[in-house]
Amino acid sequence: MRTLLNWIASIALGASLALAAPATEPPKPYGPVPTARQLRWHEMEFYGFLHFTVNTFTDKEWGYGDEDPAVFNPTDFDADQIVRTARDAGMRGLILTAKHHDGFCLWPSRHTEHSVRNSPWKAGRGDVVREISDACRRHRLRFGVYLSPWDRNHAEYGRPAYIAYYRNQLRELLTQYGDVFTVWFDGANGGDGYYGGARETRRIDNRTYYDWGRTWQLVRELMPMAVMFSDVGPDFRWIGNERGIAGEPCWATLNPGDGVPGNTRANLNHGERPGTHWIPGECDVSIRPGWFYHAKEDRQVKTPAQLLDIYYQSVGRGACLNLNLPPDRRGRIHENDVAVLREFRRLWDATFARNLAAGARVTAANTRGGGGRFSARQVLDGRRDSYWTTGDEVAVTEIVFELGAPATFNVVDLREYLPLGQRIEAFALDQWNGGQWNEIARGTSIGNRRLLRVSPVTTGKVRLRITAAACPALSEFGLYREP
Ligand code: FUL
Numbered sequence: 418m419r420t421l422l423n424w425i426a427s428i429a430l431g432a433s434l435a436l437a438a439p440a441t442e443p444p445k446p447y448g449p450v451p452t453a454r455q456l457r458w459h460e461m462e463f464y465g466f467l468h469f470t471v472n473t474f475t476d477k478e479w480g481y482g483d484e485d486p487a488v489f490n491p492t493d494f495d496a497d498q499i500v501r502t503a504r505d506a507g508m509r510g511l512i513l514t515a516k517h518h519d520g521f522c523l524w525p526s527r528h529t530e531h532s533v534r535n536s537p538w539k540a541g542r543g544d545v546v547r548e549i550s551d552a553c554r555r556h557r558l559r560f561g562v563y564l565s566p567w568d569r570n571h572a573e574y575g576r577p578a579y580i581a582y583y584r585n586q587l588r589e590l591l592t593q594y595g596d597v598f599t600v601w602f603d604g605a606n607g608g609d610g611y612y613g614g615a616r617e618t619r620r621i622d623n624r625t626y627y628d629w630g631r632t633w634q635l636v637r638e639l640m641p642m643a644v645m646f647s648d649v650g651p652d653f654r655w656i657g658n659e660r661g662i663a664g665e666p667c668w669a670t671l672n673p674g675d676g677v678p679g680n681t682r683a684n685l686n687h688g689e690r691p692g693t694h695w696i697p698g699e700c701d702v703s704i705r706p707g708w709f710y711h712a713k714e715d716r717q718v719k720t721p722a723q724l725l726d727i728y729y730q731s732v733g734r735g736a737c738l739n740l741n742l743p744p745d746r747r748g749r750i751h752e753n754d755v756a757v758l759r760e761f762r763r764l765w766d767a768t769f770a771r772n773l774a775a776g777a778r779v780t781a782a783n784t785r786g787g788g789g790r791f792s793a794r795q796v797l798d799g800r801r802d803s804y805w806t807t808g809d810e811v812a813v814t815e816i817v818f819e820l821g822a823p824a825t826f827n828v829v830d831l832r833e834y835l836p837l838g839q840r841i842e843a844f845a846l847d848q849w850n851g852g853q854w855n856e857i858a859r860g861t862s863i864g865n866r867r868l869l870r871v872s873p874v875t876t877g878k879v880r881l882r883i884t885a886a887a888c889p890a891l892s893e894f895g896l897y898r899e900p
Pocket of ligand 1: 701
Protein backbone atom coordinates (compact mmCIF):
# COMPACT_ATOMS: atom_id res chain seq x y z
CA MET A 418 0.00 0.00 0.00
CA ARG A 419 2.76 2.36 1.06
CA THR A 420 4.73 1.71 -2.17
CA LEU A 421 1.61 2.29 -4.24
CA LEU A 422 1.06 5.65 -2.55
CA ASN A 423 4.71 6.56 -3.04
CA TRP A 424 4.44 5.62 -6.66
CA ILE A 425 1.33 7.80 -7.17
CA ALA A 426 3.02 10.67 -5.31
CA SER A 427 6.14 10.43 -7.46
CA ILE A 428 4.06 10.51 -10.66
CA ALA A 429 2.21 13.58 -9.40
CA LEU A 430 5.50 15.25 -8.44
CA GLY A 431 7.03 14.35 -11.80
CA ALA A 432 4.06 15.93 -13.59
CA SER A 433 4.31 19.13 -11.60
CA LEU A 434 8.09 19.31 -12.11
CA ALA A 435 7.65 18.89 -15.85
CA LEU A 436 5.50 22.05 -15.90
CA ALA A 437 7.73 24.03 -13.56
CA ALA A 438 10.69 26.24 -14.44
CA PRO A 439 14.15 24.63 -13.85
CA ALA A 440 15.41 25.30 -10.34
CA THR A 441 18.19 27.59 -11.56
CA GLU A 442 15.76 29.77 -13.54
CA PRO A 443 13.43 32.34 -11.94
CA PRO A 444 9.90 31.13 -11.18
CA LYS A 445 7.18 31.88 -13.71
CA PRO A 446 5.23 35.09 -12.98
CA TYR A 447 1.97 34.67 -11.06
CA GLY A 448 -1.15 36.55 -12.21
CA PRO A 449 -0.97 40.08 -13.68
CA VAL A 450 2.43 41.79 -13.36
CA PRO A 451 3.44 45.47 -13.49
CA THR A 452 4.68 47.19 -16.66
CA ALA A 453 8.03 49.01 -16.73
CA ARG A 454 6.25 52.34 -16.25
CA GLN A 455 4.35 51.00 -13.25
CA LEU A 456 7.56 49.63 -11.70
CA ARG A 457 9.17 53.07 -12.06
CA TRP A 458 6.14 54.57 -10.30
CA HIS A 459 6.18 51.95 -7.49
CA GLU A 460 9.76 52.95 -6.72
CA MET A 461 8.69 56.55 -6.10
CA GLU A 462 6.47 55.57 -3.12
CA PHE A 463 6.06 59.13 -1.83
CA TYR A 464 5.34 62.25 -3.89
CA GLY A 465 3.17 65.33 -3.71
CA PHE A 466 0.33 67.30 -5.18
CA LEU A 467 0.39 71.07 -5.66
CA HIS A 468 -3.12 72.55 -5.71
CA PHE A 469 -2.73 76.13 -6.88
CA THR A 470 -4.95 78.34 -9.07
CA VAL A 471 -7.52 81.18 -8.91
CA ASN A 472 -9.08 79.36 -5.91
CA THR A 473 -5.99 80.29 -3.88
CA PHE A 474 -7.00 83.95 -4.32
CA THR A 475 -10.80 83.59 -4.09
CA ASP A 476 -10.59 81.32 -1.02
CA LYS A 477 -12.57 78.52 -2.68
CA GLU A 478 -12.14 74.79 -3.24
CA TRP A 479 -14.06 74.62 -6.52
CA GLY A 480 -14.07 77.74 -8.72
CA TYR A 481 -17.25 78.32 -10.73
CA GLY A 482 -15.36 79.12 -13.93
CA ASP A 483 -16.21 82.83 -14.13
CA GLU A 484 -13.13 84.02 -12.25
CA ASP A 485 -11.37 87.02 -13.76
CA PRO A 486 -7.78 85.93 -14.65
CA ALA A 487 -6.75 89.18 -12.93
CA VAL A 488 -7.29 87.55 -9.54
CA PHE A 489 -4.32 85.22 -10.12
CA ASN A 490 -1.44 87.27 -8.78
CA PRO A 491 1.06 85.55 -6.46
CA THR A 492 3.18 88.21 -4.77
CA ASP A 493 6.39 86.23 -4.28
CA PHE A 494 6.18 83.05 -6.36
CA ASP A 495 9.17 80.81 -5.69
CA ALA A 496 9.23 77.44 -7.50
CA ASP A 497 12.53 76.51 -5.84
CA GLN A 498 11.10 77.01 -2.35
CA ILE A 499 8.09 74.85 -3.24
CA VAL A 500 10.11 72.05 -4.83
CA ARG A 501 12.85 72.12 -2.19
CA THR A 502 10.23 71.78 0.54
CA ALA A 503 8.86 68.66 -1.17
CA ARG A 504 12.32 67.22 -1.76
CA ASP A 505 13.42 67.82 1.84
CA ALA A 506 10.27 66.03 3.04
CA GLY A 507 11.39 62.94 1.11
CA MET A 508 9.09 63.27 -1.90
CA ARG A 509 10.28 61.97 -5.26
CA GLY A 510 7.89 63.89 -7.50
CA LEU A 511 5.26 66.64 -7.70
CA ILE A 512 1.95 66.77 -9.57
CA LEU A 513 0.73 70.27 -10.39
CA THR A 514 -2.91 71.24 -11.02
CA ALA A 515 -2.20 72.66 -14.47
CA LYS A 516 -5.97 73.17 -14.73
CA HIS A 517 -8.55 72.55 -11.98
CA HIS A 518 -12.35 72.35 -12.44
CA ASP A 519 -12.58 76.17 -12.87
CA GLY A 520 -10.73 75.87 -16.18
CA PHE A 521 -8.01 78.47 -15.45
CA CYS A 522 -4.71 77.35 -17.02
CA LEU A 523 -1.43 77.77 -15.15
CA TRP A 524 0.39 77.77 -18.48
CA PRO A 525 -0.17 80.10 -21.47
CA SER A 526 -2.20 77.60 -23.51
CA ARG A 527 -2.69 78.53 -27.18
CA HIS A 528 -6.22 77.18 -27.01
CA THR A 529 -7.85 79.53 -24.48
CA GLU A 530 -7.74 83.06 -23.14
CA HIS A 531 -8.48 81.77 -19.66
CA SER A 532 -4.91 81.47 -18.42
CA VAL A 533 -1.93 83.07 -16.73
CA ARG A 534 -1.36 85.00 -19.97
CA ASN A 535 -4.24 87.31 -19.02
CA SER A 536 -3.23 87.68 -15.40
CA PRO A 537 -1.16 90.53 -13.93
CA TRP A 538 1.40 88.00 -12.64
CA LYS A 539 4.73 88.69 -14.39
CA ALA A 540 2.75 90.98 -16.71
CA GLY A 541 1.15 87.95 -18.36
CA ARG A 542 4.48 86.38 -19.26
CA GLY A 543 4.57 83.85 -16.41
CA ASP A 544 4.18 80.09 -16.74
CA VAL A 545 3.71 78.11 -13.53
CA VAL A 546 3.99 74.76 -15.35
CA ARG A 547 7.35 75.82 -16.81
CA GLU A 548 8.72 77.09 -13.50
CA ILE A 549 7.64 74.09 -11.43
CA SER A 550 8.78 71.52 -14.02
CA ASP A 551 12.17 73.25 -14.37
CA ALA A 552 12.59 73.41 -10.59
CA CYS A 553 11.68 69.71 -10.35
CA ARG A 554 14.49 68.92 -12.78
CA ARG A 555 16.93 71.08 -10.81
CA HIS A 556 16.08 69.30 -7.57
CA ARG A 557 15.80 65.81 -9.15
CA LEU A 558 12.10 65.30 -8.59
CA ARG A 559 9.78 63.88 -11.26
CA PHE A 560 7.11 66.22 -12.57
CA GLY A 561 3.47 65.31 -13.26
CA VAL A 562 0.27 67.08 -14.32
CA TYR A 563 -3.35 67.18 -13.17
CA LEU A 564 -5.63 68.30 -15.99
CA SER A 565 -9.23 68.40 -14.84
CA PRO A 566 -11.59 66.75 -17.34
CA TRP A 567 -14.46 68.83 -15.94
CA ASP A 568 -14.07 72.44 -17.08
CA ARG A 569 -16.58 74.94 -15.69
CA ASN A 570 -15.23 77.77 -17.80
CA HIS A 571 -15.32 76.30 -21.28
CA ALA A 572 -18.32 77.18 -23.48
CA GLU A 573 -18.23 73.79 -25.22
CA TYR A 574 -18.08 71.61 -22.11
CA GLY A 575 -20.54 68.76 -22.60
CA ARG A 576 -20.18 68.84 -26.40
CA PRO A 577 -17.68 67.08 -28.72
CA ALA A 578 -15.66 70.28 -29.33
CA TYR A 579 -14.53 70.30 -25.72
CA ILE A 580 -12.96 66.84 -26.04
CA ALA A 581 -10.80 68.12 -28.91
CA TYR A 582 -9.84 71.12 -26.73
CA TYR A 583 -8.98 68.85 -23.80
CA ARG A 584 -6.73 66.69 -25.99
CA ASN A 585 -5.03 69.78 -27.44
CA GLN A 586 -4.20 70.86 -23.91
CA LEU A 587 -2.79 67.45 -23.07
CA ARG A 588 -0.66 67.67 -26.19
CA GLU A 589 0.77 71.01 -25.03
CA LEU A 590 1.55 69.70 -21.57
CA LEU A 591 3.15 66.50 -22.85
CA THR A 592 5.30 68.11 -25.54
CA GLN A 593 6.51 71.41 -24.08
CA TYR A 594 7.70 70.60 -20.58
CA GLY A 595 10.08 67.64 -20.78
CA ASP A 596 9.47 64.33 -19.04
CA VAL A 597 6.10 63.99 -17.30
CA PHE A 598 5.86 60.99 -14.98
CA THR A 599 2.10 60.99 -14.57
CA VAL A 600 -1.16 62.38 -15.89
CA TRP A 601 -3.76 62.51 -13.12
CA PHE A 602 -7.39 62.28 -14.33
CA ASP A 603 -9.88 63.40 -11.72
CA GLY A 604 -13.29 61.74 -11.46
CA ALA A 605 -15.39 64.82 -10.59
CA ASN A 606 -17.52 65.20 -13.66
CA GLY A 607 -20.18 67.62 -14.77
CA GLY A 608 -22.51 69.90 -12.83
CA ASP A 609 -23.22 73.60 -12.77
CA GLY A 610 -20.77 76.16 -14.08
CA TYR A 611 -20.13 79.33 -16.03
CA TYR A 612 -19.61 77.55 -19.38
CA GLY A 613 -18.74 80.63 -21.43
CA GLY A 614 -21.57 82.66 -19.86
CA ALA A 615 -24.38 80.08 -20.11
CA ARG A 616 -24.37 79.66 -16.31
CA GLU A 617 -26.22 76.39 -16.28
CA THR A 618 -26.02 72.77 -15.19
CA ARG A 619 -24.48 70.37 -17.68
CA ARG A 620 -24.67 66.65 -17.14
CA ILE A 621 -22.48 64.31 -19.11
CA ASP A 622 -22.52 60.54 -19.47
CA ASN A 623 -19.14 59.67 -18.00
CA ARG A 624 -19.22 56.26 -19.71
CA THR A 625 -19.19 57.73 -23.20
CA TYR A 626 -18.54 61.48 -23.21
CA TYR A 627 -14.77 61.55 -22.69
CA ASP A 628 -13.96 58.56 -24.93
CA TRP A 629 -11.15 57.71 -22.50
CA GLY A 630 -9.63 54.98 -24.65
CA ARG A 631 -8.49 57.52 -27.25
CA THR A 632 -7.25 60.02 -24.71
CA TRP A 633 -5.21 57.33 -22.96
CA GLN A 634 -3.80 56.27 -26.33
CA LEU A 635 -2.69 59.86 -26.96
CA VAL A 636 -0.82 59.92 -23.64
CA ARG A 637 0.87 56.61 -24.51
CA GLU A 638 2.02 58.05 -27.84
CA LEU A 639 3.30 61.34 -26.45
CA MET A 640 4.79 60.10 -23.16
CA PRO A 641 5.21 56.30 -23.15
CA MET A 642 6.65 56.09 -19.63
CA ALA A 643 3.94 58.25 -18.04
CA VAL A 644 1.58 56.40 -15.69
CA MET A 645 -2.07 57.44 -15.78
CA PHE A 646 -4.25 57.82 -12.71
CA SER A 647 -8.00 57.61 -12.51
CA ASP A 648 -10.48 55.78 -10.27
CA VAL A 649 -9.85 52.65 -12.33
CA GLY A 650 -6.36 53.18 -13.73
CA PRO A 651 -5.25 52.26 -16.36
CA ASP A 652 -1.93 52.39 -14.45
CA PHE A 653 -2.82 53.18 -10.86
CA ARG A 654 -6.11 53.61 -9.07
CA TRP A 655 -7.74 55.86 -6.50
CA ILE A 656 -7.75 54.31 -3.02
CA GLY A 657 -11.41 55.23 -2.50
CA ASN A 658 -11.03 57.97 0.15
CA GLU A 659 -9.25 61.29 0.47
CA ARG A 660 -7.81 60.52 3.91
CA GLY A 661 -4.76 58.74 2.52
CA ILE A 662 -5.65 55.33 3.94
CA ALA A 663 -5.29 52.10 2.01
CA GLY A 664 -7.31 49.04 3.03
CA GLU A 665 -6.02 46.10 5.00
CA PRO A 666 -5.48 44.03 2.91
CA CYS A 667 -4.61 46.13 -0.11
CA TRP A 668 -3.95 44.12 -3.28
CA ALA A 669 -2.26 45.60 -6.35
CA THR A 670 -4.69 43.74 -8.59
CA LEU A 671 -8.19 44.81 -9.62
CA ASN A 672 -11.12 43.79 -11.83
CA PRO A 673 -11.91 47.12 -13.51
CA GLY A 674 -14.42 45.52 -15.90
CA ASP A 675 -16.08 48.26 -17.95
CA GLY A 676 -15.66 50.84 -15.16
CA VAL A 677 -14.62 54.38 -16.13
CA PRO A 678 -13.25 57.36 -14.16
CA GLY A 679 -16.01 58.51 -11.81
CA ASN A 680 -18.03 55.31 -12.29
CA THR A 681 -16.79 51.97 -11.01
CA ARG A 682 -17.94 49.11 -8.84
CA ALA A 683 -14.43 47.76 -8.18
CA ASN A 684 -13.19 47.58 -4.58
CA LEU A 685 -10.71 50.45 -4.77
CA ASN A 686 -9.69 50.48 -1.12
CA HIS A 687 -8.72 46.81 -0.88
CA GLY A 688 -8.05 45.91 -4.49
CA GLU A 689 -9.29 42.54 -5.68
CA ARG A 690 -7.79 39.05 -5.67
CA PRO A 691 -7.81 37.35 -8.01
CA GLY A 692 -7.73 40.39 -10.26
CA THR A 693 -7.49 40.66 -14.03
CA HIS A 694 -5.20 43.73 -14.04
CA TRP A 695 -2.23 45.12 -12.13
CA ILE A 696 -3.70 48.48 -11.00
CA PRO A 697 -2.14 49.40 -7.63
CA GLY A 698 -3.52 52.12 -5.38
CA GLU A 699 -2.53 55.73 -4.75
CA CYS A 700 -3.48 57.41 -1.46
CA ASP A 701 -4.14 61.12 -2.01
CA VAL A 702 -4.61 63.39 0.97
CA SER A 703 -3.96 67.03 1.80
CA ILE A 704 -1.65 68.28 4.54
CA ARG A 705 -4.52 70.65 5.46
CA PRO A 706 -8.32 70.18 5.49
CA GLY A 707 -8.67 71.71 1.99
CA TRP A 708 -6.79 71.03 -1.24
CA PHE A 709 -6.20 74.75 -1.86
CA TYR A 710 -4.59 77.26 0.48
CA HIS A 711 -6.86 79.08 2.93
CA ALA A 712 -5.33 81.35 5.59
CA LYS A 713 -8.01 80.19 8.03
CA GLU A 714 -6.48 76.69 7.91
CA ASP A 715 -2.97 77.83 8.90
CA ARG A 716 -3.44 76.21 12.30
CA GLN A 717 -4.97 73.02 10.91
CA VAL A 718 -1.87 71.59 9.28
CA LYS A 719 -1.59 67.87 10.05
CA THR A 720 0.99 67.03 12.70
CA PRO A 721 4.19 65.05 11.98
CA ALA A 722 2.68 62.12 13.91
CA GLN A 723 -0.47 62.23 11.75
CA LEU A 724 1.63 62.27 8.59
CA LEU A 725 3.60 59.26 9.81
CA ASP A 726 0.36 57.39 10.55
CA ILE A 727 -0.75 58.14 6.99
CA TYR A 728 2.62 56.99 5.65
CA TYR A 729 2.34 53.62 7.41
CA GLN A 730 -1.25 53.20 6.16
CA SER A 731 -0.43 54.06 2.54
CA VAL A 732 3.18 53.29 1.55
CA GLY A 733 3.16 50.72 4.36
CA ARG A 734 0.25 48.90 2.69
CA GLY A 735 1.78 48.71 -0.77
CA ALA A 736 0.29 51.94 -2.20
CA CYS A 737 1.98 55.21 -3.13
CA LEU A 738 1.36 58.33 -1.05
CA ASN A 739 0.44 61.57 -2.84
CA LEU A 740 0.49 64.28 -0.16
CA ASN A 741 -0.95 67.64 -1.20
CA LEU A 742 0.92 70.86 -0.37
CA PRO A 743 -1.05 74.00 -1.26
CA PRO A 744 1.08 77.02 -2.22
CA ASP A 745 -0.21 80.20 -0.54
CA ARG A 746 -1.01 83.62 -2.02
CA ARG A 747 2.67 84.47 -2.16
CA GLY A 748 3.25 81.34 -4.23
CA ARG A 749 5.24 79.57 -1.51
CA ILE A 750 4.63 76.71 0.91
CA HIS A 751 3.57 78.27 4.20
CA GLU A 752 6.01 78.24 7.15
CA ASN A 753 3.68 76.05 9.26
CA ASP A 754 3.60 73.34 6.60
CA VAL A 755 7.38 73.55 6.12
CA ALA A 756 7.96 73.07 9.85
CA VAL A 757 5.70 70.01 10.01
CA LEU A 758 7.32 68.42 6.97
CA ARG A 759 10.79 68.98 8.42
CA GLU A 760 9.89 67.18 11.63
CA PHE A 761 8.13 64.39 9.71
CA ARG A 762 11.34 63.84 7.72
CA ARG A 763 13.49 63.89 10.85
CA LEU A 764 11.39 61.15 12.44
CA TRP A 765 11.33 59.14 9.21
CA ASP A 766 15.12 59.36 8.85
CA ALA A 767 15.67 58.38 12.47
CA THR A 768 13.43 55.34 12.03
CA PHE A 769 14.81 54.00 8.78
CA ALA A 770 18.47 54.95 9.28
CA ARG A 771 19.45 51.40 10.26
CA ASN A 772 17.97 48.01 9.41
CA LEU A 773 18.47 46.08 12.66
CA ALA A 774 18.34 42.83 10.71
CA ALA A 775 21.03 43.86 8.22
CA GLY A 776 23.81 41.74 9.72
CA ALA A 777 21.63 38.77 10.63
CA ARG A 778 22.38 35.14 9.81
CA VAL A 779 19.54 34.05 7.54
CA THR A 780 18.28 30.54 7.03
CA ALA A 781 15.37 29.64 4.77
CA ALA A 782 13.42 26.40 4.99
CA ASN A 783 13.76 26.08 1.22
CA THR A 784 15.86 27.84 -1.41
CA ARG A 785 15.43 27.57 -5.15
CA GLY A 786 18.41 25.80 -6.71
CA GLY A 787 19.92 25.38 -3.24
CA GLY A 788 21.36 28.91 -2.97
CA GLY A 789 23.23 31.46 -5.13
CA ARG A 790 21.13 34.14 -6.80
CA PHE A 791 17.93 33.08 -5.01
CA SER A 792 19.45 32.65 -1.56
CA ALA A 793 17.87 33.94 1.64
CA ARG A 794 20.59 36.59 2.02
CA GLN A 795 19.08 38.52 -0.90
CA VAL A 796 16.39 39.89 1.41
CA LEU A 797 19.02 41.84 3.37
CA ASP A 798 20.98 43.43 0.52
CA GLY A 799 18.86 46.61 0.36
CA ARG A 800 18.05 45.99 -3.33
CA ARG A 801 14.60 45.56 -4.78
CA ASP A 802 15.95 43.84 -7.90
CA SER A 803 17.14 40.75 -6.02
CA TYR A 804 15.04 38.25 -4.08
CA TRP A 805 14.88 34.98 -2.21
CA THR A 806 12.64 32.33 -3.71
CA THR A 807 11.96 28.63 -3.32
CA GLY A 808 11.19 25.61 -5.44
CA ASP A 809 8.00 25.88 -7.48
CA GLU A 810 6.17 23.34 -5.33
CA VAL A 811 6.58 25.37 -2.13
CA ALA A 812 3.46 27.25 -0.97
CA VAL A 813 4.19 27.36 2.76
CA THR A 814 7.66 28.20 4.00
CA GLU A 815 9.65 30.17 6.54
CA ILE A 816 12.84 32.15 6.94
CA VAL A 817 14.71 32.72 10.21
CA PHE A 818 16.89 35.72 11.14
CA GLU A 819 19.46 35.36 13.92
CA LEU A 820 20.35 38.89 14.88
CA GLY A 821 23.55 38.08 16.77
CA ALA A 822 22.71 40.25 19.77
CA PRO A 823 19.20 41.08 21.01
CA ALA A 824 17.72 44.13 19.28
CA THR A 825 14.64 46.23 20.04
CA PHE A 826 12.33 47.10 17.15
CA ASN A 827 8.74 48.18 16.56
CA VAL A 828 8.55 48.33 12.75
CA VAL A 829 8.67 45.37 10.36
CA ASP A 830 9.37 46.02 6.67
CA LEU A 831 8.65 43.57 3.81
CA ARG A 832 8.84 43.80 0.03
CA GLU A 833 7.88 41.38 -2.69
CA TYR A 834 9.74 41.17 -5.99
CA LEU A 835 7.04 42.77 -8.16
CA PRO A 836 8.08 41.62 -11.66
CA LEU A 837 6.89 38.11 -10.68
CA GLY A 838 3.48 39.34 -9.48
CA GLN A 839 1.87 39.50 -6.04
CA ARG A 840 2.47 35.94 -4.80
CA ILE A 841 2.31 36.06 -1.02
CA GLU A 842 -1.17 35.59 0.46
CA ALA A 843 -0.40 35.72 4.16
CA PHE A 844 2.50 35.98 6.58
CA ALA A 845 3.25 35.99 10.30
CA LEU A 846 6.28 37.10 12.28
CA ASP A 847 7.42 35.30 15.43
CA GLN A 848 10.01 36.21 18.04
CA TRP A 849 12.10 33.62 19.87
CA ASN A 850 11.71 34.11 23.61
CA GLY A 851 14.41 31.63 24.58
CA GLY A 852 12.15 28.63 24.82
CA GLN A 853 9.59 29.00 22.05
CA TRP A 854 8.28 31.13 19.19
CA ASN A 855 5.72 33.82 19.98
CA GLU A 856 3.74 35.45 17.20
CA ILE A 857 4.08 39.26 17.18
CA ALA A 858 2.52 40.29 13.87
CA ARG A 859 0.54 38.91 10.99
CA GLY A 860 -0.86 40.17 7.72
CA THR A 861 -1.94 39.25 4.22
CA SER A 862 -1.01 41.47 1.23
CA ILE A 863 2.57 42.70 0.84
CA GLY A 864 3.23 43.83 -2.75
CA ASN A 865 5.56 46.81 -3.17
CA ARG A 866 6.02 47.31 0.56
CA ARG A 867 4.48 46.31 3.83
CA LEU A 868 5.27 48.18 7.03
CA LEU A 869 3.84 46.91 10.29
CA ARG A 870 4.07 48.76 13.54
CA VAL A 871 4.19 46.40 16.54
CA SER A 872 4.64 47.01 20.25
CA PRO A 873 8.39 47.22 20.92
CA VAL A 874 10.01 43.78 20.89
CA THR A 875 13.46 42.82 22.14
CA THR A 876 14.81 39.56 20.78
CA GLY A 877 17.83 37.96 19.15
CA LYS A 878 15.88 35.81 16.69
CA VAL A 879 12.80 36.26 14.51
CA ARG A 880 10.99 33.98 12.09
CA LEU A 881 8.84 34.94 9.13
CA ARG A 882 6.23 32.37 8.08
CA ILE A 883 4.76 32.70 4.61
CA THR A 884 1.85 31.25 2.68
CA ALA A 885 1.93 31.96 -1.04
CA ALA A 886 -0.27 31.32 -4.06
CA ALA A 887 2.87 30.43 -6.00
CA CYS A 888 6.34 30.05 -4.49
CA PRO A 889 7.14 33.38 -2.75
CA ALA A 890 9.62 35.93 -4.10
CA LEU A 891 10.61 38.13 -1.17
CA SER A 892 12.86 41.04 -2.03
CA GLU A 893 13.50 42.78 1.30
CA PHE A 894 13.15 42.29 5.03
CA GLY A 895 13.79 44.93 7.67
CA LEU A 896 13.38 45.62 11.37
CA TYR A 897 13.40 49.23 12.56
CA ARG A 898 12.89 51.22 15.66
CA GLU A 899 10.95 54.49 15.83
CA PRO A 900 12.60 57.14 17.99
C1 FUL B 1 -11.13 65.79 -6.27
C2 FUL B 1 -11.32 67.24 -6.71
O1 FUL B 1 -12.70 67.55 -6.85
C3 FUL B 1 -10.65 68.06 -5.65
O2 FUL B 1 -10.85 69.43 -5.83
C4 FUL B 1 -9.16 67.72 -5.67
O3 FUL B 1 -8.59 68.13 -6.88
C5 FUL B 1 -8.97 66.22 -5.46
C6 FUL B 1 -7.56 65.78 -5.58
O4 FUL B 1 -9.74 65.49 -6.37
O5 FUL B 1 -11.91 64.90 -6.92
